[in-house]
Amino acid sequence: MRHLKTLPIPPTHDVSGRGLAGPRPLGLRFVGLVGLVLAWALAVALAGATPVPSPRRVAEGIWELVQRQVIFRHTVASLFRVTWGYLAALGVALPLGLMLGWFRRGELALSPLLQVLRPISPLAWIPISILWFGVGDVSAIFILFLASFFPLVTTVASAVRGVPEVHLRAGRNFGLTPAALLWRVVLPAALPRIFVGMRLTLGVAWLVVVAAEMLGVDSGLGFLILDARNAGNRYDLVMATLVLIGGIGVGLDAFMRWLQRAMDGSTR
Structure with missing residues (x-):
């Protein structure tokens, strides 16, 4: 029992470091993006007078925001x-989520409450958050907490319940206590699904923060989007901010994928 190790997480990369789905040519990553920009520029050119800015104007808007240091x-x-x-x-x-997935009674007691609250849009809580916390960072953080909490707790509970029974029986055969079984067997086995969630x-949180x-x-x-719209309908700056939001979202997703690969490597 002393030498029992946590269950390994299935690898997502082969020995060469490439994804299991095979190599991905770098150019293919940008085909869709280039196609979108070209279609956007063509649509603006054919439309003539339109409030929608061209990609060139949006690029100039990004440079203007950089120069203004905002x-x-x-x-x-x-x-x-x-x-x-x-x-x-x-x-x-x-x-x-670990408790709901591991303890059946806990799930029966709290699951109905979570199922009632989960479908409520986080933005519907904005008046309540302002009433409780006033206008400012705390109110926005509360909205983001609600936007993140329900998907996370649902994912964690589902991942714990999805651990194969053979893993649990193996841990019990080694004499693990329920707490040790949860920590050394269930959590490592559920970790890949938890990371996806x-x-x-x-x-989702990055989507909601803009509205909040x-x-x-x-x-x-x-706020920058609203400010650009109110400053003489500067839709070039609005679109520039949208492009920035999308780029940061890609960066956040890349960071989470890197973190998952790092965790996969540390558990092998």
């Missing part, structure tokens, strides 16, 4: 709110 401040404000809301949700959802939930920042705060990328 991108960094608003990006940091949004990332600050997302980080604290997401981490707070993870700190509550991970132990609660964490990755998707971070994307459009109500009552004076910083962040959501």
Whole structure:
């Protein structure tokens, strides 16, 4: 029993470091993006007079935001709110999801309450959050907490319940206590699915932060969109901010994939 190791997480890469699905040519990663930009430019050119800016005007808008030195401040404000809301949700959802997935009575007691609250849009809580916390960062962080909590707790509980019974029987045969079985067998086996849920939930939080920042705060990328629209309908700056939001979202997703690969490597 002393030499019992946690169950290995199935590898996502082969010995050469490439994905199990095979090599991916670098050019293919940008085909869709280039096609979208070309279709966008063509549509604007054919439409003639249109409020939709061309890709060139959007690029100039990004450069203008850089020159005005506002991108960094608003990006940091949004990332600050997302980080604290997401981490707070993870700190509550991970132990609660483990409990719901592991203890049948806990699931029966709390699952109905979660099923009632889960379909409510996080944005519907904005009036309540302002009433409780006022206008500012805390209110936005609370909205992001709600947006992240319910997907995370559902994913963790489902991942725990999905651990194969043969793993549990093997752990019990080695004499593991229920707590040790949960920590050394169930959690490592459920970790790949939990990471998928964490990755998707971070994307949801990044979506919600833009809407949350459009109500009552004076910083962040959501506020920057409203500010650009109110400053003489500067839709080039609006689209520039949208491009920035998409780029940061790609970066956050890449970070989560890197973190998952790092965890996979540390468990082998």
